[in-house]
Structures are given as structure tokens and as C-alpha cells.
Amino acid sequence: MILYIVTDTDQIYRTGNWQKKRLVLEETSGDFCLTVHYKQVSLKMLERVKPWAICHSGASTPFEDYDVRQTRNYRQAVLRTTVPQLGICGGHQLLAEFHGSKLGGMRALAGDDADHNPNYHPGEYKEWGVYPVQIIKADPLFAGCGARIRVQQFHRSEIKKLGGDLVVLASSPACRVQAFVHRRKPLYGVQFHPEDASEAYPDGFRVLRNFFKVAAARQAPVRCGN
Numbered sequence: 001m002i003l004y005i006v007t008d009t010d011q012i013y014r015t016g017n018w019q020k021k022r023l024v025l026e027e028t029s030g031d032f033c034l035t036v037h038y039k040q041v042s043l044k045m046l047e048r049v050k051p052w053a054i055c056h057s058g059a060s061t062p063f064e065d066y067d068v069r070q071t072r073n074y075r076q077a078v079l080r081t082t083v084p085q086l087g088i089c090g091g092h093q094l095l096a097e098f099h100g101s102k103l104g105g106m107r108a109l110a111g112d113d114a115d116h117n118p119n120y121h122p123g124e125y126k127e128w129g130v131y132p133v134q135i136i137k138a139d140p141l142f143a144g145c146g147a148r149i150r151v152q153q154f155h156r157s158e159i160k161k162l163g164g165d166l167v168v169l170a171s172s173p174a175c176r177v178q179a180f181v182h183r184r185k186p187l188y189g190v191q192f193h194p195e196d197a198s199e200a201y202p203d204g205f206r207v208l209r210n211f212f213k214v215a216a217a218r219q220a221p222v223r224c225g226n
Helices: 010-015 019-029 043-049 072-080 090-098 203-217
Strands: 002-006 033-037 053-056 085-088 102-105 127-135 148-155 157-161 166-171 179-182 187-190
Touching: 002 019, 019 033, 019 203, 043 072, 053 090, 053 203, 072 090, 085 090, 090 102, 090 157, 090 179, 090 187, 148 203, 166 187
Parallel strands: 002 033, 002 053, 053 085, 085 187
Antiparallel strands: 102 157, 127 148, 127 166, 166 179, 179 187
């Protein structure tokens, strides 16, 4: 079984349409996916459920507007589990912050910048739609991909400074950290949304399949790190 952790507010967890994303994760992993809210997650919960891979969702609500970063049990589970993890968009930022990174808005709109979603944080630059991302370091996460992939983006924040245990894998002109990996643990983050790939832009599906391939190769009894 794989675990999909929703990192948004209680209300969005209850009312959001997570089924489509869950089905994509099931199709690309080949296994059942359990969807839970981050407040339900702890080391004991992981030991009981025994997932072989964990994905952390994006979040439409700014982290400062709710308590995701102050929830001790969730943070402890992220930092201490040995289960392979993938953070997506907001989840990517959250995992990075838990590992010493600094977050912030990308920048203000300037000049001829287009605002592709003016109702979401007006006046701020956003990557919103399909964008090219450059692979800058070889990694199994991008096995079979070209030097440049095209993926769905929906964000206005980014990782400003990456924690020392994390390595940049992919970048774009507007967002330096499009993907990272932990130096020692099977922990990844991607700023883009691989689960929102399509037939026209399938690279995200390949990234998901690669992550689950990495995770499957590391299957072992769930245990706590030191």
C-alpha cells in the first residue's frame, strides 16, 4: 500500500476532489493508495499502516494560515521514517522546510509578465500551466526522461534556500529548485505536479513511475530512524 498525505486545511481535505489524484497514484504505483490528512499522521500510524511509499500533496492555502508546520507528530514522522517519500508542490516545499530550507514568494509581477491566474495572489508572479523544466543532475527519478521535461505547475512560492542535506536535481529560469533529493535518504521533492500529467504532456507520469520504482526497490519493514 502507498500513502497519500493531504497537506492542506481540514476543510479542503474534506471537500477537495482527491479521488482523481489518488487514482493516478494507484495507476502509476500498481498498488492501493490510502488518502489521509496530515493531522492523522504519526510514526505509530506509519508503523501500523506499513506503506512502502509516501506522497505529500500540494496545498492551495499558504502554510502561515494554518498549523501544518506546527504539527509535531507529522513533522516527526517525515523526519524519522525510512519509507521513501515524494513531496509535490506545497508538499515539496514543506519537506524542504522540515530539512532546513527557506521558503518565500517567487517575486512580484514586472514588465510584460502575464498573470495566468489573477484571482490567486494578485500582483505576484506565478508558474501556472505547462512549463519546461531542465534536469541538471542525473537521478533515478528522471530515468528515461530527456534533458528537459514539460510539466504542470501551479505555484507562487518556491524554495529560496535549500537545506544542506538536500541536492537540486532540476531547475527552471523562474524557479531554481524544481526538484531535489536528500543526500542519504530516499526523500524527493518536485515543485511541479506530476499527478496532473496528460497524454499531451506525459513526463509527470514517468516521474511518478520512477519514484515508485525507487521506492519498491527499497521495500523493507517500516522502522524509525535514529
